[in-house]
Amino acid sequence: MDQKDKTPEKNAPSKSEESTVIPMEDNKADKNKIKKEAVKTDESDTEKGENNSKQQNMKSKNNQTDLGKFFLDALQDIYYAEAKIEESLAKIKHKATSEELQEALEDHELVTKKQILRLEKIFKHLGEEAKKKKCDAIDGILKEVDEMVKNTEDGSMTRDVAIIIGSQKVEHYEIATYGGLVQIAITLGHEKVADLLETTLDEEEETDFLLTEIAEEHVNFDAAEE
Ligand SMILES: [Fe+2]
Ligand SMILES: [Fe+2]
Numbered sequence: 001m002d003q004k005d006k007t008p009e010k011n012a013p014s015k016s017e018e019s020t021v022i023p024m025e026d027n028k029a030d031k032n033k034i035k036k037e038a039v040k041t042d043e044s045d046t047e048k049g050e051n052n053s054k055q056q057n058m059k060s061k062n063n064q065t066d067l068g069k070f071f072l073d074a075l076q077d078i079y080y081a082e083a084k085i086e087e088s089l090a091k092i093k094h095k096a097t098s099e100e101l102q103e104a105l106e107d108h109e110l111v112t113k114k115q116i117l118r119l120e121k122i123f124k125h126l127g128e129e130a131k132k133k134k135c136d137a138i139d140g141i142l143k144e145v146d147e148m149v150k151n152t153e154d155g156s157m158t159r160d161v162a163i164i165i166g167s168q169k170v171e172h173y174e175i176a177t178y179g180g181l182v183q184i185a186i187t188l189g190h191e192k193v194a195d196l197l198e199t200t201l202d203e204e205e206e207t208d209f210l211l212t213e214i215a216e217e218h219v220n221f222d223a224a225e226e
Helices: 023-042 045-060 068-097 099-125 134-148 157-187 192-222
Strands: none
Touching: 045 134, 068 099, 068 134, 068 157, 099 157, 099 192, 157 192
């Protein structure tokens, strides 16, 4: 089953959308826009002034508040995780049996390199040094991916099934992280940072979707016949 279809709020049409079919990605982009616009427009003129000064205040206190510190900490955590993911993709792409999966992993390795540079841009934008903080979660997931691959036969489609499931565990970890970070960035008034994080979030979701497609279109069936 397509994992995206399992998330009800992503597919549930709003009242104005009920009669029109909107492609899922457009729908999502619209919702994100609405979410951000709600932050911008859900204010009376007086409230707007108050909120602007609140935002300024938050910016000047950047990383001094508990939430600001938490945000920075989480960015250092995902910066470490992305570096580990890049290393893992560089190894694992050679282990895939089907060409389609090899290509998807190679593409995601390049995307991951860009995401690392994007995180460095974010640290710079926040006036912070790009630092890594050890992330036990990603170390654990990647260790499990390695073991799953080792336990399958070289050149088999079952190995591709293992690589896809392992990679999707990684993608879901990233989606959860970036999804939360986008919202915290908006709360802290870091609009530009929120946009950058959202670009990465979209890339992770696209990769997850592509992996599901590869599995459902042929890899699972080919593995079932081994
Ligand atoms: Fe990533
Ligand atoms: Fe990813």
